[in-house]
Structure formats: C-alpha cells, structure tokens
Amino acid sequence: MATKVRETPMLDELTKGPWPSFVREIKKSAEDGKEAANDLLGVLERSYHEKIGHWKHGGIVGVMGYGGGVIGRYNDLPEEFPHVAHFHTLRVNQPSGWFYTSDILRKICDIWDKHGSGITNFHGSTGDMVLLGCRTEALEPVFAELTELGFDLGGSGSDMRTPSCCCGKARCEWACYDTMNACYDITMHFQDELHRPAFPYKYKFKFAGCGNDCVASIARSDCAVIGTWKDDIQIDQAAVAEYAKGGGIDIQKHVVERCPAGCMSFDGSKLEINNDDCMKCMHCINALPKALAPGKERGATILIGAKAPIIGGALLSSVFVPFLEMEPPYEDLKELTEAIWDLWGEHGKNRERVGEFIQRIGLGNFLEQIGLEPTPEMVVHPRTNPYIFFELDEEE
Amino acid sequence: MAERKTDIGPPHYEQFLPPVIKKNYGKWKYHEIVRPGVLMHVAESGDKLFSVRAATPRLASTKTLRMFADIAEEYCGGHLRWTSRNNVEFLTDNESNVEPLVERLNKEGYPVGGTGPGITNIVHTQGWVHCHSAASDASGVVKSVMDEMFPYYNGEKKLPAKLRIAFACCLNMCGAVHCSDIAILGVHRKPPDVKHDIMKAQCEIPSTVAACPTGAIRPATVDGKQSVEVIEEQCMFCANCFSVCPAMPLNRPDTDGISIWVGGKVSQARSEPKFSKLAVPYIPNEPPRWPTVVNTVKKIVETYAANARPWERMGEWIDRIGWPRFFKLTGLPFTKYHIDDFTHAGETFQRSLHFKRA
Amino acid sequence: MSASVEDVANAMYEMVKEYHGKKNLKALDLTKAMIQKFGEDQVDKKLCKQAIRQLIDSGKCTYSYVGGSYIVLPPES
Numbered sequence A: 001m002a003t004k005v006r007e008t009p010m011l012d013e014l015t016k017g018p019w020p021s022f023v024r025e026i027k028k029s030a031e032d033g034k035e036a037a038n039d040l041l042g043v044l045e046r047s048y049h050e051k052i053g054h055w056k057h058g059g060i061v062g063v064m065g066y067g068g069g070v071i072g073r074y075n076d077l078p079e080e081f082p083h084v085a086h087f088h089t090l091r092v093n094q095p096s097g098w099f100y101t102s103d104i105l106r107k108i109c110d111i112w113d114k115h116g117s118g119i120t121n122f123h124g125s126t127g128d129m130v131l132l133g134c135r136t137e138a139l140e141p142v143f144a145e146l147t148e149l150g151f152d153l154g155g156s157g158s159d160m161r162t163p164s165c166c167c168g169k170a171r172c173e174w175a176c177y178d179t180m181n182a183c184y185d186i187t188m189h190f191q192d193e194l195h196r197p198a199f200p201y202k203y204k205f206k207f208a209g210c211g212n213d214c215v216a217s218i219a220r221s222d223c224a225v226i227g228t229w230k231d232d233i234q235i236d237q238a239a240v241a242e243y244a245k246g247g248g249i250d251i252q253k254h255v256v257e258r259c260p261a262g263c264m265s266f267d268g269s270k271l272e273i274n275n276d277d278c279m280k281c282m283h284c285i286n287a288l289p290k291a292l293a294p295g296k297e298r299g300a301t302i303l304i305g306a307k308a309p310i311i312g313g314a315l316l317s318s319v320f321v322p323f324l325e326m327e328p329p330y331e332d333l334k335e336l337t338e339a340i341w342d343l344w345g346e347h348g349k350n351r352e353r354v355g356e357f358i359q360r361i362g363l364g365n366f367l368e369q370i371g372l373e374p375t376p377e378m379v380v381h382p383r384t385n386p387y388i389f390f391e392l393d394e395e396e
Numbered sequence B: 001m002a003e004r005k006t007d008i009g010p011p012h013y014e015q016f017l018p019p020v021i022k023k024n025y026g027k028w029k030y031h032e033i034v035r036p037g038v039l040m041h042v043a044e045s046g047d048k049l050f051s052v053r054a055a056t057p058r059l060a061s062t063k064t065l066r067m068f069a070d071i072a073e074e075y076c077g078g079h080l081r082w083t084s085r086n087n088v089e090f091l092t093d094n095e096s097n098v099e100p101l102v103e104r105l106n107k108e109g110y111p112v113g114g115t116g117p118g119i120t121n122i123v124h125t126q127g128w129v130h131c132h133s134a135a136s137d138a139s140g141v142v143k144s145v146m147d148e149m150f151p152y153y154n155g156e157k158k159l160p161a162k163l164r165i166a167f168a169c170c171l172n173m174c175g176a177v178h179c180s181d182i183a184i185l186g187v188h189r190k191p192p193d194v195k196h197d198i199m200k201a202q203c204e205i206p207s208t209v210a211a212c213p214t215g216a217i218r219p220a221t222v223d224g225k226q227s228v229e230v231i232e233e234q235c236m237f238c239a240n241c242f243s244v245c246p247a248m249p250l251n252r253p254d255t256d257g258i259s260i261w262v263g264g265k266v267s268q269a270r271s272e273p274k275f276s277k278l279a280v281p282y283i284p285n286e287p288p289r290w291p292t293v294v295n296t297v298k299k300i301v302e303t304y305a306a307n308a309r310p311w312e313r314m315g316e317w318i319d320r321i322g323w324p325r326f327f328k329l330t331g332l333p334f335t336k337y338h339i340d341d342f343t344h345a346g347e348t349f350q351r352s353l354h355f356k357r358a
Numbered sequence C: 001m002s003a004s005v006e007d008v009a010n011a012m013y014e015m016v017k018e019y020h021g022k023k024n025l026k027a028l029d030l031t032k033a034m035i036q037k038f039g040e041d042q043v044d045k046k047l048c049k050q051a052i053r054q055l056i057d058s059g060k061c062t063y064s065y066v067g068g069s070y071i072v073l074p075p076e077s
C-alpha cells in the first residue's frame, strides 16, 4: 500500500522537541499503510488551522448485548476524510496494575492492525486500554478476537466503569491490601453491571494501596478504596539512625515538623510517634522508606462520591467506612456496593452521580437507608446550623 | 463459528507478572530512586526489581507497542507495565540491564524519567483527536508543555516536591483534572448555538431543558419548528446540554480556549487532598504550540520552584504564603472571574482578617 | 414470582415501542414500570434485569448513549 502520507505542516511543529510526539505516532501508523491514520492526520491538521474539532456525537454503536465499552464517533467531513467517517473506540478492560507481556501485547496489536487504525491509547483516563478508531462493521470481529485472546470490553455510559488500581503488593511496600486482587475480583463479580448500563449515571471504583493514592481515587471515583492501617507505624530505629547519620534528610525539619498531626518527636537518635494522633497521611513513611512502614493490622478506608464538575460541581469522596478489612472475597464491600446501587438506582435522577444524590437527600438519610451507623469519622465536624429534621416516633 | 464469548472480564493479572514479582508479591521492603527514571524495589528476601520508566505520548501506534515488546523481550524477559500517568515501565531483576535499557529508550525517543520531585507525564483527554465537545486540543498542548518542562522530567532540574499536571479539553473532565498541582482545562465561552433544524429529530426537548443546571434552557418554537432557546445571561458554558443533545454545540474557534488551575492534590501526605483553584480564566487557543499556555505554566512552575520548601506541594506552598502573594509573585492578574459565584460560593470568601501580606 | 421473563421482556418491548420518538427510556424506567404493571409479588428487579438482557440479546432492542444510557429500538426499524 503506497498511499502517500499527508502533508501536515502545522502538526509537524509538534514532532519537534524532546517529548515523544503523538503526531509521530499517528504518522507511524499512516506510514504502515493505515488509511484511517492518514485521514486522521488530515482532519487534525484541519482542526489545527480552524481551531475546532470535527467529531460528532456517537449514536448507537456497540457490540451485541453490551451497552458499554464502545464509544461511537463519526467525522463531520466524511467526503473529504472517508477513512475516518466512522472512528469508533473500543475500551478494553486492562489487566490489574497495567501489567503485560510482550507476547500478549503483540497479539493485541495483531488484532488492531487487522481491523483498526493501528492507533491506541495506553491508557484511557479511566484505565482501559483504548483501541482508537475503527468502522462499525469491525466492532464484532475485534470483540470476537479479543475474547478469544482472553480480553473483554470495559465500561462506558451509565454503568459500572472499568475499575482500576495501583500496582499494590506487586511492587509497593506500602500497599495495605492487595489492590490488584480486589480490583480483579470486583470487576469479575460485577460483569453484568459493567457491560449493561442500568444506573442513573456512571459509577467508578478505584483501588489505592495507601494514602499516596497513585490512582487519584479520592478525586476520580464514586467508590475509593484507600489502604490504611489500625495499629502503630512500624519503626526500625537502627534505620532511623542510619538516615540521621547519612545526612540526606533533616529528620527534625522535614519529617517531624511536617507531620500534620504533630505527633512525632526526634531526639537526634530515636524517633517516637504518638500513634493515637497519627492521621495515616504517609508523609513520614514516604520520607523514610527504609525506617518506617505502615502498621501490621491493615485494611482500607472506603470513601464515596467523588466526581468531576458536571453537573452540580466537583466533589471529593468522603468517608463511609473508616476501616474495612480487605480480604477476599470482599463480601462487605460487595454488600455495601449493592446497597448503594439499590438506593441510588431507585431514587437517583438521570445523570446524577452518587455523590450528588447523597448531597440531595442528605448523608444521614443515605446512611440510614443503606443500614450504616453514622460515626464521627464521617464528618469534619458536626453541623453548625440548627435546622434539624427531627423525626419523632408516634408515642413521643 | 465459535460460540460467542461475553462477560469473561479482563485476563487475570498474575499471568503477566515477572517471576521476581510473583516470588516477592506483598513482601517488598523499601525502594529507592537509583537514578532519574529508575526505581529499585528491594524485597525482604533481598531480591531486587528495577523499573525503568519512560515517557509515552499516551497515543501509541501499534508499531511503537511492538517495539516496546521487543525491548521488553531483550532486557526484561518480556515484562512491562504502564503507570497511571501514561508512562511505560520495563521491569527487570538484572541490574546490568538498566544502563542499556535507559540508553535504548532515550535513543528511540521515549525518554527515561518521571520519578521523584519533578514533573511526570501529564494525564489528559482526547481533544481534537477524537472528542466531539473539545474546547481545545489535548495532545498538542501536552506535547508543547512537556517539551518546555522536560528538564523536570528527566531529572536535570528538581522541584521541592512532586508536581502533577493534568489536562482536560472541556468541563466534562474525562480526566478529572480538578485535583492537580496544575490543571489545564479547555473552556467554552459562548452559549450553545442551537441547531433548530435538527433539534426535533435528534433530541428530546424535555430532557434538553432539564439538563441545564442553571435553568437557562426553555422550550420554544422557532420558525415554526419545535426547539429550545437559551437565556444567554444564565448560561455558564458547561455544555451539559450538548452532552444530552447534539443540536446544542458550544464549540467555537474564536472564543474557545484554555484556563489554568493550581494547587490541587490527591495524596493524603501532610495536608488533605485539595481541589485546584483558578489561576488564569482564559487563554486563547494558539495551535500548534500554545505559547501563552506554555509560558504561563512555566512561570507558575518556576515561581513555585524558587519559593517553596522541600516536600511542599504547590497547594501547600500557596496555603503557606497566601493567595495575595501567589498572584503577586507570579504576576498573574486577579479578576472578578476568580471569585466563585456558583453554589456555596460564600464558603470561599475571606471571612476574617487572617490573610497575609501580598 | 410468577411472571415469566418472556412476558416481562415482551411488555418492555411494547413500552419501548410506545415511547419511541417521544422519550428515551432507561433500564430503570422499564424496571419500575414493570413492577407497577405486574405487581411486586410478580416481578422484582432481578427478573427485570433478565428480561432486559433477553430483550437486548434477541436484537429487538439495543442500548444507545446520549449523555446517559438508554434502551431503544434498533436504528432503522
């Protein structure tokens, strides 16, 4: 296939400089004979001149039986750029922790080279592997070959979105539970909710092994599962002394004085922590990784309700369960999730995320409905306004 | 034809883990950054795992993925992974492979870095490459910013702490950028241009009306066609209506552009997670290299680098010095647009004398 | 439960047809309507879920996405 790769003077400006270039990537696929990639270059060059995108709303495309996993996309200049007239995306559920082998990666490339544009995203914002750009009639064959290889589609629309997690115990000494296993288990358990949208709006899970939150769960997921511990931080005083001797870090200034709880003290050789006051923020552990480690009684805090601004403003997740042991088969988390989905599913408005729903009906009412006891960990402080909706029993 | 498989879920991760990880799963002791872009994790058993981290533009051609596969095979027994911020990591327990890996990746144009107190890869959305509601391109801005910030990626220059940049091309924020040290966000600035001709065929009028958070949309008959009208003063350009109705596009070349937000974080370390706050309400789109955005980001980063203390994230630094001084030091103008006027806006008013000298 | 999955799927299909071009229905709208129609002792959420699955798998209806996921008639019918 000797199609000439389009000339893209404006985009070519983005092939300069030290950072790897996405234009270069699209060109690689175009040079490889992918007409869709070549037309993508054309459309994009045009967008760069006109300062506007040329993509239309999705409409109805998908694979048989699923309501999620495919993002339909059409171009508004189909005559000029016929090979991207359809440019649908498949979201492919990534393996936990985004681990691959060369072998599996090549097989995915084989499928995508055969049916699609040759362009991918590693990875999409939610965590899926994204196969970017194919025609409607390619969707079923791609899906068939992916499932043959052992992969399935991820979520989109008003469903459980593809859960994602940090690499957890696979590589991180701070992981307070097995994030990769929990992510896999929850994904498998809720396959129906992932593929067949039945919620008022999307619902995201993210699993972070500790408060450093490498997957941004507290900002980006309706249900954030963040690793923490109950007992005391483990201290290796010999290693503390090593750090003190080494001089690489000023323990008093950069660790003790930066502790938000003010619960540490250091006499020049021994580090002490008043663990009752510790907020498990991870700072001291980050700063002295060889000397400090999370406690031994580990689990997670479950927080609910984060979202981006649309519709009622951005939210961070807030504490629902201060401490949950995270052992397979994660029955408690599953039960809690089902209770939340039931209530929100029944009373949530269209496009209302669970965080907004909770704000509308009140956290207190929400907890009561799903059968969770209110605890002081759930609030920064008790209410300051006296407008209490008392509910009196008959006899009172 | 083979039976159609559905609901099989993702492949189990275990089959992709390198042997050194399988052996030491959950038994890691500590880690160190042995050089920029290279992590060494040490297990209780004494085993070592080296992760060599390299930048990717997120958008990857299969040719590049195949090349990564070749490299992984050559040096890592075929094992590699991606990070949550679009970096690729090559995993090996053989220390002598680190040097050649670094050299090879740099040579191929996927530079090694992104560890420690500096700037790692930008998480971002699709922009003009694939999105229907983008107010700006995503990849082009990211590329331009990272070219400029490159010394903070490859370890040549250091910052007081990590600095996370995120980009989203409209308020939908598919990348949920709202808790980043620096968030770059595409914005629309004019109400939807209602396409009365296709309204009835493509949209449900009641749900289009209901979609507007400010109640700016009402049903109307225009030129005899059932459609809607927008009360322009009430529109905050959120594009929620466009999400439910293709006949309400907000994209406009002359007025779309970019806003910059600062001081957010997601980690619990030291201070609580925070939202990013508005620094610059609007910068026009300047393809192909968005010089004003790049220079503004650079200015903010350099001011932070010169003034923050070790371990202090952007938001923690600003909390310490106060917003008046942030605006003074960066030279960015403070305008009426910086003052919130949405729900609960009052919570952000200064209700005390506890503000510091600029 | 005594209503069959078929019965419920058929009733759902009628409802989608009836609302076609007027209002997009979500899975939940159908579920609520069926519980109303057949009675709580006849159908529950689980059965509705099965019915929706049958409706979609049979190709009589399909999912669509416009700012939210809906169950609609397949395109050109």
Ligand code: SF4
Residues within 6 Å of the ligand: A258, A259, A260, A261, A262, A263, A264, A273, A277, A278, A279, A280, A281, A282, A283, A284, A285, B270
């Ligand atoms: S984890 Fe945070 S709060 Fe706890 S002792 Fe360490 S620095 Fe202080």
Ligand code: SF4
Residues within 6 Å of the ligand: B191, B192, B211, B212, B213, B214, B215, B216, B217, B230, B234, B235, B236, B237, B238, B239, B240, B241, B242, B250
């Ligand atoms: S852009 Fe937002 S505020 Fe403006 S009319 Fe549409 S929904 Fe309403």
